[in-house]
Amino acid sequence: MDRRSFLKATAAGAAVLGGARGLAAPALAQGAAARTLRFVPQANLANFDPIWGTQYVVRNASALVWDTLYGLDDKLEPRRQMVESEEQSDGGKTWTFRLRPGLKFHDGEPVLARDVVASLSRWMVRDGMGQMIRAIQDELVAVDDRTFRWRLKQPYPKMLLALGKTNTPMAFIMPERIARTDPFQQITEYVGSGPMRFVRNEWVPGAKAVFARFDQYVPRDEPPSWLAGGKRMLVDRIEWIVMPDPATASAALQNGEVDWWETPLTDLVPSLRRNRNLVVDIADPLGNIGSFRFNHLHPPFNDVRARRAVAMALSQEDYMRAVAGDDTSLWKASASFFTPGTPLYTEAGGEILKGRRDIEGAKRLLREAGYNGQPITVLVAQDQAPLKAMGEVTDALLKSLGMTVDFVATDWGTVGQRRASKAPPGQGGWHIFHTWHAGADCTNPATQIQIRANGDGAWFGWPKDDAVEAARDRWFEATTLEQEKAAVEQMNRELFRHVTYIPTGFYLGFQAWRRNVSGVVKGPIPFFWGVAKG
């Protein structure tokens, strides 16, 4: 019996017993305990600067503490959040924003336009869309306490999306004195204007983070919808309890020691479902997209024929079964670089990933590309379950094509370092690595750095293709949904023609909470507003 089987067996037994015992459980806790929500996050909150560090866990915690000017709703539309009104003038080149009245930071100071200007100035340095705006910016100034103006050299139709998007780094608003920190240095004060305050003296990185309700927060009147609408807190205190071991988190949830677990292991879900005190549901309908990333700088994958050979032999089903299991409601093959079920989704040009896999054709193409049996260095992070699974499928795939595989089993920290190396694979570089992208970040081209094909400026692998970049530019210029769809279709086609990288499929994950917790919604971030306990 391996460790994984042991965990499943233990959890299964625990679920049966936990469920049975739950029938005779005493009345729900009252008072302070009922006003405290205990949450197991996806990872450790090791730092707390959403601009400096762009891990999702930091963003998720930051969404409680810092507010944004706009917030994406569940239709993926940016809605006003801190902003009361906005106005475009000068042919779309000037934006004038007015803040809602009564906004306050946790230190009691009012939120002023100059705080916004400083915050956006810091954010722009680190964010892809921010950098685009910065490149065409004439000035960003506070006009009065509640008004700020952005004057650009040319129109930027995606302005509101940039200010309200969910992918990291989000445009969080901080007090000016904090926002003046170098974007490549960490802030040391955690004062926001969001619905919860960060209780710094209870923060034990790696173990616990605590948030207390900010009584002076003024929510919007609209009903909450993801990051938009009224963020009404129904609990006084939220404790993030870090649990590195999924079996422990599962047992703690079943035992009532925690209330909500953000990312239960798929293997443990059947046992959690058998417990009548628990609710298990999909965490984020936008899911994740697996990624097979090539290094375009070195043979054989500097030749499009070699990349195409791998694509025509690759089975997304194999990858998805390895990552998400045999429950086909949890994954789908998706010949797209974009998130299924979202307005811009397209499979245009994705034929290479569909139908019968052509191993012999792929071998021929590899020979034409000049592949001569040199070892293919595949970086595989063993400490990330989906990446380990994808790496093993890739190993088998490449071997089926007659390739020699140098399977580098390592940890994610090492992959993170080595993938940045442009050296030849035999000298510390690489040929292939895997990762995944949150579906929420793949709903449009703006929020995907991985689809850039601008050579040295591109993401790891440094692909270069002018047609891919031109299609991306077309999307940024689009002003209607139809134009956007046309641009994305073209982009999907060009990405597959160039085989910039290969999407290995779309898959979903779970979340679980105790039945006495209500108001949990599905989304790319755990949204705590509207969640009640007891």
Added chain:
Amino acid sequence: MYAYVARRILATIPVMAVVALFVFSLLYIAPGDPAAVIAGDQATPEDVERIRQSLGLDRPYLVRFGAWLWDILRGDLGVSIFTNLPVSTMIAQRIEPTLSLMVVTLLFAVSVAVPMGVVAAWKQGTLIDRMVMAFAVLGFSVPVFVVGYLLAYVFALELDWLPVQGYTSFREGFGPWLENLVLPAIALGSVYIALIARITRATMLEVLQQDYIRTARAKGVGQRGILFLHALKNAAVPIVTVIGIGIALLIGGAVVTESVFAIPGLGRLTVDAILRRDYPVIQGVVLLFSFVYVLVNLAIDLIYTLLDPRIRY
């Protein structure tokens, strides 16, 4: 005696210096990049490089080592790359749970293992002896995390006697403090009990063959007196040695135990720091553990003098 203690304490300085050099060098050549972890998956290579520069990770080895050593000499363990908190603060946050776990485990293990070993030696070849030896083999063979899961399953989930996870500070009461430590201490102590019980049994068997034991029997000393007054005292030196060596075992085991029971101790801090390549934290914790180990060895050497009057420094 005092001169000896002073000499030993002074001798820790070169030992710690070697440890510091070794740890720093090992981390320097180890693969991994904290800047890449900080920057996240969406960062560009340029962003990662800027962060690396801001953290000073692009400086040459000797410059970095010199700066670190200078800070250490001034009593400053540095600042965590990730949390921006002083390493000493992070260690202070985490030391109580780990110390509590180790003390409870140590007390529990010694109080169970020594009598087990004594009884096994006394009843050599009987069912009791075989049961003790079987337990010892089991204790060595079953990984700590398996014991931990089983204990949590039975005593927390099935019987609901104890919590599954977490730690309650001693300041919040002895009962809640102990409640959170019982299962982790049993899990972590299982290997330790096996080790001490085996050594106790083996040493006792040897001592029980000695002439002075036979003489004591001939003089009519009772079984309890022979075992605990004459035999165990003479067997104590190797047992104490093993208990001391086992502290290293406890430190290693605490890493796993703290993860299984979600105890916010130094073990978890170390693992998290290694996975993220938080060099100042790794260096600080390893230095601390090394220092503790050196002190434990010194303490054991001093305890020898209490157990065996022939040993003098």
